[in-house]
Amino acid sequence: MAYYEQDRQKKRRLTQDGDYVDTSKPSAFFQPAGGRDWTVSVAIPGSVLSTCRRDDQRTNIVSHIARALAVFSIDEVVIFDDSPPESRARNVDPASYTGDIDPCGYLDHLLQYLEMPPFMRRTLLPLHPNLKAAGLMASLDMPSHPHQTDWLPYCEGVTTSGKPRGGKGTLVDVGRKEPVTISDEVPPKTRITLQIDENDPYLAEAVDPSVPRIDGGYYWGYTTRRCNSLATVFEECSYEGGYDLSIGTSERGVSIPEAFPERKNKEPAVFNHLLIVFGGPRGLENAAENDPQLNGMGIVKRRTKELFDHWINILPGQGSRTIRTDEALFIGLAGLRRLWDGK
Template sequence: MASHKSKKRKTGDANGANHAILDTSRPSAVFVPTKGRPHTLSIALPGSIIANAVTPEQKTALAGQIARACAVFCVDEIIVFNDGQALIRPPERDGYTAFADPNFFLYHVLTFLETPPHLRRTLFPMHADLKLAGALPSLDLPHHLRSDEWCPYREAVTVRQTEDGDGVPGTLLDCGLADRVFVPVLLEQGTRVTVQLGDQASSGSKFIAGEAVSPDAPREEAGYYWGYSVRQSSSLSTVFTESPYDGGYDVSLGTSERGIPVREILQPDNDAFVAPTWQHLLIVLGGVAGLEAAFSADVELKKAGVSEARELFDAWVNLVPAQGSRTIRTEEALWIALANTRSLVEARDAGQ
């Protein structure tokens, strides 16, 4: 029998020369803005999907999968709506809501994951809902900046009110940098703020000058993807009626296996084609029982005279025609929906 020999990979060639070190970095993975972006992409899905996960670990992991999909595809807004398919009751004694109110639990975990890590300890007190969230894969969003990275915008938390060297009243902010940032406006302590930074502090400067701006400013002014906002909706109808955008969503897509193939909205010669002129695109996913069940549970829609769920949407699409599995889980449908509609977003980006 031959003697055992080490199977470590050799670092040199036959002549003993070392190969050049390969650059395995992925520059395409670093978000680089080009110009301001006025349009937005929103996703709505029911919190009842959390109720179908059995253990706390599975419930938290499900929320993490949703957050990852939205981060990868640059979703600007997530709406968690109540589709009437999960029983809501008061939280458990320690405040845990995954079994009591899955809508709030999903909202809570999604909001936590979107928040830059250096802000979480201040903005999120210890809570049973978030006990397992720290073990989820990082979203690594463009505004989750390291302390040695410079960006003209940052997310910050207010530290205390003070004055600058000239006696101007304002607020000190923690932006995750070595130096504090000063904005000339009085803000309540412990508040999250989007800030636009001035020049980097010199060795003799006390603070970095900054300006408190709208959370939409990094996207609208510079074109950054700046994470997603999260809101809760009490029903399917309030997904639309409580939109934060002026005029609401100008294009909405409902998903159902009884819809038209999704490819039809991508074909310019088709009547269902979605032209790249929209401002606010909304994609709505159903839970285990589909959007039809959410529609049936919505009293306000019945009062408004809406006869079926598809009437709410500009297009009623089937994400996977001739699917092999009897069911497609919502977290799977989310990835499929965002991948299939990516060309709509790219076309809109090109037409800015």
């Protein structure tokens, strides 16, 4: 026992000054990194679920994807359909389980569920067969999800039917014991982003969902967008001016260091809106082949790379025959993060 205690003491972390570090508490505290108006988007195909045969397998993959989005502070996830047009599900019953017939809708549903602060899910997302195993998915634990140890100047809330004491304005549930009051009249069961009054924690102002990121410098979760094809990932971009830097991933691409040589001053890449597109089990070339619009433009097979500014292989010399898309997200984003780290 004494030997164990000595060994444990040796492994305790020390600061540069020789002081012991308390590792019993989490080291990640949400501090604003400076406001930013640039964004990072990720696009994934519905075929990421094509190898799954059971619901627990599907929820596991979605959980891994959502964790990658949160860990790397991704602002938008685009879900595109890469299946052959003739095989796509039509007239899907919105009240039925869709994991096996409408993978894009299933991904969208569960990713929205995970991004939403837990306290408001019961109000805004009713019980559904898609969510039967949702309790097994990992928490994202983002700044927009309230925590008793954190106090941030922004929060997410859902409006209630109750009225403030003065009769004017709207009561908003923000996951605390007491609701906050805003001066606007907003219908019940509406999700809004709030900026808390500096002088009164029970008063707030409704703001645009991008304000915590642009003005406060906080990562505030991701938005989801569905597309019918690979081409519409670009065409239906919600950012003014579109994506000004795009990266496609393929085992036939070049390595990340080759595509983005290390700069002497290590300055981040220049962009306003970055898009990183990942393929499914059969790759982005298959997505282009199943896109009638790209077919008409002659962009198929090896010409798929012409859609992107960069065509990269995230892990040359992989030891497995395949890298699952949820694995590729962690590998690719870890390698590409230097493009925006410190931006």
